[in-house]
Amino acid sequence: MRALVPHGKAATIPLLCLLRSTSDQDLRMARDLGATVCFPAYTAPHIVVQALLDQIASPESDSVAEPVLRGISQATEVLTGLFDGVRDGGTIDLPSVDAGLDPILSAVREGGLTRWLETVWTHDDATYQHCLLVAGVAAQFVLHLGFRAEDREHFVRAALLHDVGKARIPREILNKPGRLDADETAIMRRHPVIGYDILKESGCDVATLGAVRHHHEMLDGSGYPDGLVGAEISDTVRLLTICDIYAALTERRSYKPPMPARDAIAILEGMTGKLEMGLVRHFGDAMIAA
Numbered sequence: 001m002r003a004l005v006p007h008g009k010a011a012t013i014p015l016l017c018l019l020r021s022t023s024d025q026d027l028r029m030a031r032d033l034g035a036t037v038c039f040p041a042y043t044a045p046h047i048v049v050q051a052l053l054d055q056i057a058s059p060e061s062d063s064v065a066e067p068v069l070r071g072i073s074q075a076t077e078v079l080t081g082l083f084d085g086v087r088d089g090g091t092i093d094l095p096s097v098d099a100g101l102d103p104i105l106s107a108v109r110e111g112g113l114t115r116w117l118e119t120v121w122t123h124d125d126a127t128y129q130h131c132l133l134v135a136g137v138a139a140q141f142v143l144h145l146g147f148r149a150e151d152r153e154h155f156v157r158a159a160l161l162h163d164v165g166k167a168r169i170p171r172e173i174l175n176k177p178g179r180l181d182a183d184e185t186a187i188m189r190r191h192p193v194i195g196y197d198i199l200k201e202s203g204c205d206v207a208t209l210g211a212v213r214h215h216h217e218m219l220d221g222s223g224y225p226d227g228l229v230g231a232e233i234s235d236t237v238r239l240l241t242i243c244d245i246y247a248a249l250t251e252r253r254s255y256k257p258p259m260p261a262r263d264a265i266a267i268l269e270g271m272t273g274k275l276e277m278g279l280v281r282h283f284g285d286a287m288i289a290a
């Protein structure tokens with residue numbers, strides 16, 4: 001690379017680097033070689049092309065892309081450690097989870113949710129992709145609602161952890177393309193309680209425990225695992241459920257076309273009785289504003 005980069009011209013010619021690993025050290029090394037923009041190696045070609053176009057239009061645009069890349073890289077690292085650690089019966093190191101929260105919020109605040117989603121959509125593991133999507137959408141929602149810093153982090157933490165129980169669901173069920181059969185659905189539906197148990201053993205706070213256990217509950221009592229109704233469902237859960245459903249609808253998979261944001265919001269608006277409609281309206285505003 002050093003031999004290829006022309007001396008003295010590096011500052012004027014944009015140099016895009018695709019990195020297999022995006023740790024702080026790797027990013028620093030790429031910068032030392034003159035990189036103007038860095039992306040993970042699995043970034044989709046159309047995003048790389050867009051980045052090239054952005055460079056031609058505005059050479060400073062990497063200052064916007066970088067917090068997103070850093071946030072996703074740190075959040076992926078947290079998630080990987082989290083899932084690997086609990087898969088075989090271990091517990092969660094909560095301080096290391098907390099270290100990933102500010103990078104997510106900064107990435108969404110400074111880089112914008114659209115950039116966050118576009119980069120996350122290129123992640124090859126469906127469960128990590130989903131957790132990163134929910135965390136990014138949750139960050140945008142609480143930034144839009146004007147939550148205090150402490151509450152923002154608390155909510156993004158619940159979003160990042162909400163599906164940790166899936167670490168102990170067989171991969172062939174998690175990654176099955178298309179619909180699950182009745183037995184597979186029953187196994188999949190254990191993930192909120194598994195996540196709750198893992199977090200309880202890890203010394204997690206009560207509010208986050210509740211959010212993880214109940215993120216599939218609906219106001220009309222049709223959800224699971226406990227069939228909670230109305231006032232039994234906390235505000236945190238009401239917010240998280242909306243983010244979770246929206247992320248699941250807009251996920252990008254090889255076997256289905258992505259659903260546009262407006263269509264996903266229309267589906268949420270149709271879930272009267274199940275979701276709190278006042279919050280759905282704020283959520284729609286937050287996503288459209290992003």
Ligand SMILES: [Fe+2]
Pocket residue numbers: 162163191192215216
């Ligand atoms: Fe879930």
Ligand SMILES: [Fe+2]
Pocket residue numbers: 130134162163244
């Ligand atoms: Fe989820």
